[in-house]
Amino acid sequence: MTQLRFPENLLKVSLTIAIFLLLGISSENYRQFRSYSESQKRIIKSHEIQTLLQKLLNAIIKTEASYKAIIVTNEKEIIEDYFEQKLNIQPQIEKIKLLTTDDYIVQAKIDTIQKVINQRINFLDQHIYLDSKRNQGIYKSALTSSAKLVEDVEDLIEEIIIEETLALNEKESLRDKKYRINPLLLLTTVLFSLFIFVIGFIALYYYLKKARKTLYTLKVNQMIYEQAEQISRSGHWHYRPGSNKITFSTNLFRLLGFEPYSFKPSLKKYLDIISVNDRPNFLSALKKLKSEGHTPAIDLTIITPDGKEKCLRFVARLLNDNNGNKLVVGANKDLTYEIETNKKLNRLNSDLKMRNNIFKYAESIAMVGSYSYDFEKKEFKFSDNLYKMLGFKPENFPPSESKFVEFIHIDDRADFIEKMGLENVMNNFHINRIRIIDNNGNVKYLSVNKKIFNEDNSKILIVAFKDITEEVLITKRLEEKNEELSKSNEELESFNHIASHDLQEPLRKIHTFISRIRDSDDLNASPLIVDYLSRIRIAANRMQKLVIDLLSFSRASKDSDNFEFSNLNKILKSALHELNSDIQEKQAIINYDELPSVTIISFQFQQLFVNLISNALKYSKHNIRPVIKISNEKLTFDELLKFPHYNETELVKITFEDNGIGFEQQYADVIFILFQRLHDRKKYSGTGIGLAICKKILHNHRGSIFAEGRPEVGSKFTIIFPKTPVNRSF
Amino acid sequence: MNNHPIKILLADDDEDDRLFFEDAIDALPLRTSLKMVENGKELMDYLLLSESPLPDVIFLDLNMPGKNGLDYLTEIRAHPKLQSISVAVYSTSSSEKDIEESFVRGANIYINKPNDFNDLKDVLKKVICTNWQYLNTSFNKESFLLSV
Numbered sequence: 018m019t020q021l022r023f024p025e026n027l028l029k030v031s032l033t034i035a036i037f038l039l040l041g042i043s044s045e046n047y048r049q050f051r052s053y054s055e056s057q058k059r060i061i062k063s064h065e066i067q068t069l070l071q072k073l074l075n076a077i078i079k080t081e082a083s084y085k086a087i088i089v090t091n092e093k094e095i096i097e098d099y100f101e102q103k104l105n106i107q108p109q110i111e112k113i114k115l116l117t118t119d120d121y122i123v124q125a126k127i128d129t130i131q132k133v134i135n136q137r138i139n140f141l142d143q144h145i146y147l148d149s150k151r152n153q154g155i156y157k158s159a160l161t162s163s164a165k166l167v168e169d170v171e172d173l174i175e176e177i178i179i180e181e182t183l184a185l186n187e188k189e190s191l192r193d194k195k196y197r198i199n200p201l202l203l204l205t206t207v208l209f210s211l212f213i214f215v216i217g218f219i220a221l222y223y224y225l226k227k228a229r230k231t232l233y234t235l236k237v238n239q240m241i242y243e244q245a246e247q248i249s250r251s252g253h254w255h256y257r258p259g260s261n262k263i264t265f266s267t268n269l270f271r272l273l274g275f276e277p278y279s280f281k282p283s284l285k286k287y288l289d290i291i292s293v294n295d296r297p298n299f300l301s302a303l304k305k306l307k308s309e310g311h312t313p314a315i316d317l318t319i320i321t322p323d324g325k326e327k328c329l330r331f332v333a334r335l336l337n338d339n340n341g342n343k344l345v346v347g348a349n350k351d352l353t354y355e356i357e358t359n360k361k362l363n364r365l366n367s368d369l370k371m372r373n374n375i376f377k378y379a380e381s382i383a384m385v386g387s388y389s390y391d392f393e394k395k396e397f398k399f400s401d402n403l404y405k406m407l408g409f410k411p412e413n414f415p416p417s418e419s420k421f422v423e424f425i426h427i428d429d430r431a432d433f434i435e436k437m438g439l440e441n442v443m444n445n446f447h448i449n450r451i452r453i454i455d456n457n458g459n460v461k462y463l464s465v466n467k468k469i470f471n472e473d474n475s476k477i478l479i480v481a482f483k484d485i486t487e488e489v490l491i492t493k494r495l496e497e498k499n500e501e502l503s504k505s506n507e508e509l510e511s512f513n514h515i516a517s518h519d520l521q522e523p524l525r526k527i528h529t530f531i532s533r534i535r536d537s538d539d540l541n542a543s544p545l546i547v548d549y550l551s552r553i554r555i556a557a558n559r560m561q562k563l564v565i566d567l568l569s570f571s572r573a574s575k576d577s578d579n580f581e582f583s584n585l586n587k588i589l590k591s592a593l594h595e596l597n598s599d600i601q602e603k604q605a606i607i608n609y610d611e612l613p614s615v616t617i618i619s620f621q622f623q624q625l626f627v628n629l630i631s632n633a634l635k636y637s638k639h640n641i642r643p644v645i646k647i648s649n650e651k652l653t654f655d656e657l658l659k660f661p662h663y664n665e666t667e668l669v670k671i672t673f674e675d676n677g678i679g680f681e682q683q684y685a686d687v688i689f690i691l692f693q694r695l696h697d698r699k700k701y702s703g704t705g706i707g708l709a710i711c712k713k714i715l716h717n718h719r720g721s722i723f724a725e726g727r728p729e730v731g732s733k734f735t736i737i738f739p740k741t742p743v744n745r746s747f
Numbered sequence: 748m749n750n751h752p753i754k755i756l757l758a759d760d761d762e763d764d765r766l767f768f769e770d771a772i773d774a775l776p777l778r779t780s781l782k783m784v785e786n787g788k789e790l791m792d793y794l795l796l797s798e799s800p801l802p803d804v805i806f807l808d809l810n811m812p813g814k815n816g817l818d819y820l821t822e823i824r825a826h827p828k829l830q831s832i833s834v835a836v837y838s839t840s841s842s843e844k845d846i847e848e849s850f851v852r853g854a855n856i857y858i859n860k861p862n863d864f865n866d867l868k869d870v871l872k873k874v875i876c877t878n879w880q881y882l883n884t885s886f887n888k889e890s891f892l893l894s895v
Contacts, residue, residue, distance in 0.1 A: 513842060519810075522839045526763050528862035533770075536864065561862075 028220055031213040038206045046203070056188045063181045066116050066123070070174040073109040076102060077134065077170050081163045084141050088160065099141070106134060123177055130173045137166045243267050250351035254282065258343050263287065272329065272351050274321025292318040292326070303333065306345060310335045316352060328352040377401050384484035388416060390439060392476040406463070406484055408456030426452035426460070437467045437480050444469045450485065462489040513571055520564045527557045566706040570691070573621055573713045580742070583619040585612035585671075589647065592626035599634050609647035613669055616741040621714045628707040629734055633675035635701055636732070646674045656737060659721065663739050674733040680726035688724060711736075718742050752778040753875055756802035758790040758819070759783070759837065760811045764860065768806070771868045777875060786811050787819040794829055801832060804875065807854070809838040809845055817848055824853040835874050835893075850891050857892045 083099035252269025333347035386403030637643035720738025
């Protein structure tokens with residue numbers, strides 16, 4: 018913007034000088050004009066006086082002449098003439114006196130002349146009627162004095178005239194002198210004034226030109242200002258204290274909800290727009306103007322004409338303008354948009370905070386922590402939970418890779434740095450397990466994942482940790498348990514050994530000794546002793562069978578890895594082969610379906626089949642040919658429900674049905690319990706272990722066995738088991 | 748049959764069993780010379796240190812104090828001087844594991860100690876009369892377990 022500075026003082030001074038000069042010249046001119054006309058008048062008067070004096074002198078001379086004529090002629094007619102002449106003298110004197118009232122010297126001389134004249138007149142009047150002849154002497158002296166008088170008056174008049182002329186001349190020469198100086202002065206002054214005016218005009222011209230330019234800039238600025246106001250959603254006002262006149266900017270009208278210049282702004286109107294609650298605020302803010310020179314920035318709610326609420330920020334300042342006048346300038350800014358934006362931002366912010374919290378919470382719940390590295394900013398960040406995992410409060414120390422490495426167990430450091438370090442730009446590394454020693458000296462196990470993200474020109478490394486201490490401990494505990502288990506398995510093995518060797522050995526010896534006694538030639542045994550020996554042998558046999566059965570029961574409980582894909586038909590056949598002599602003996606009829614191939618422990622299944630079939634043979638009815646039916650059946654709905662982890666095609670169901678003595682259904686569960694027997698041992702031999710072994714075998718195969726019995730009709734044993742029991746977690 | 752008695756060595760810690768064994772051998776109509784030791788250490792001492800000629804067949808009980816019979820079986824089979832001697836495992840145990848292990852470690856035959864004295868005689872007769880040199884070439888797992 019062009020600075021508009023007008024040389025006002027200079028112009029003022031020159032103008033004042035010019036005016037003074039012109040005034041001076043005018044007054045001088047006037048004065049000169051006045052003095053000129055006066056001297057003109059004086060001259061005229063002087064001439065008049067001279068004429069009058071001349072006339073007076075003439076009148077005196079004529080009187081003298083008349084008087085002389087009287088004396089000479091002594092004619093009385095001439096006396097009349099004298100009086101006539103004498104009458105002319107006095108008015109002349111009066112006239113002169115009148116003209117020379119301001120000239121006391123002339124007056125004095127006139128007075129003297131009058132006196133002389135009066136004396137003469139008196140003298141003449143006395144002597145006019147005397148007879149000239151007789152009064153010769155008198156006349157003579159009279160004539161002499163007359164001549165002297167005329168002479169005197171003449172002298173006096175002469176004197177006056179000379180004096181007048183002299184004065185006149187003097188004045189005229191003075192005036193001439195003045196007239197000689199004036200034109201030069203006048204010219205100079207006029208020229209100077211002209212110069213001043215020209216300068217003034219030029220200054221004014223440039224000023225105007227500048228002003229026009231400034232005005233244009235001002236107009237542009239005004240437009241820019243209005244635009245800026247609209248864009249910044251602000252408005253301004255100003256007012257002069259005392260004048261009560263307030264001016265609003267265009268946009269202020271809009272801010273307040275009005276068309277620009279649709280009303281005459283006033284403080285009252287302004288106040289009316291502000292909501293009632295905020296008015297005291299506004300007024301108290303205004304009061305600070307005087308004391309502090311500005312108001313604090315306050316936020317006001319206003320009510321627009323259409324009843325909407327708006328929030329405006331308000332601030333005012335007391336200024337001094339160029340002229341030293343006070344001016345209050347106020348600014349209003351529409352905060353509605355900012356508030357909306359702020360609200361949105363706050364909402365987003367709180368959303369983000371919430372998410373962050375959720376993340377933090379999730380991190381700590383999941384026992385996961387991470388650090389990131391921004392390659393651009395070269396900046397590490399540890400997640401809160403990573404600090405916690407290290408035994409610190411969040412942001413306890415400045416994060417860095419080397420700092421983290423310090424916590425790693427010394428044996429695991431190299432591997433970590435090689436795979437996870439910044440130098441390794443390969444993506445997606447995983448370490449199953451590193452050990453860290455946290456701030457409290459606790460050893461923790463972490464699994465580590467590394468990933469590098471390239472996004473929006475920024476490259477970020479993220480290394481994430483999962484605390485697997487618990488898993489590791491559980492695994493360790495499990496390993497310990499396994500060890501214990503394998504130990505107890507070993508113990509079981511030794512029990513097997515005991516059962517198979519140590520328990521059997523005494524029995525075998527008893528048997529051998531009995532056989533030696535029996536076969537002894539030199540023993541004359543009584544029938545009683547032979548009977549006793551036989552009873553001993555039966556008891557020992559039974560004991561031996563019990564031991565063998567218990568041994569197979571314990572072998573059935575053995576957790577075996579010997580699952581193999583086996584053909585059940587083959588297993589059934591070898592079971593039947595094993596039982597061949599019994600079957601022959603009882604002449605049993607055995608019908609069986611085609612059986613599927615399944616993944617099982619085959620020797621256990623052979624035992625299972627043997628036990629079930631031999632059971633059927635054992636509990637057959639006397640004199641009735643046993644018929645055993647082995648069927649491969651479909652599962653019923655209820656049976657399927659017992660195996661929720663398998664579908665129908667994955668399960669096998671086989672039933673063993675006989676026509677034996679059966680049993681009461683109430684005993685259906687009891688029969689599977691170890692050493693439980695339903696029948697008299699004498700009638701039906703058995704150790705009460707066989708079905709318990711069956712149950713155990715099915716348990717090993719994640720299957721189940723159950724029995725249905727009808728006394729004197731028969732029993733039905735059902736086994737259900739999955740085709741592949743392994744690789745299923747429960 | 749040649750003129751030399753068949754030299755038999757029994758290693759068994761059980762006195763009763765040694766008695767049965769001796770009676771059974773005596774009862775056999777064979778020319779035998781029986782030497783009995785009570786444990787594995789005695790067995791090895793006899794085989795390696797004594798001046799006596801090596802036995803034709805060793806009957807080895809598995810369950811003995813100190814080292815297990817199977818361990819001595821391994822030792823015997825590893826020793827160049829002893830490895831050609833026939834070894835019959837003679838045990839109360841009928842456990843699969845013991846049988847399997849004996850086979851793997853190079854026993855010639857596995858005998859379950861029988862319940863009956865007559866059975867014992869039969870088993871021993873069978874074993875002693877077997878020409879092991881001949882059998883060695885064709886012996887297999889099925890015929891390994893000798894039952895009467």
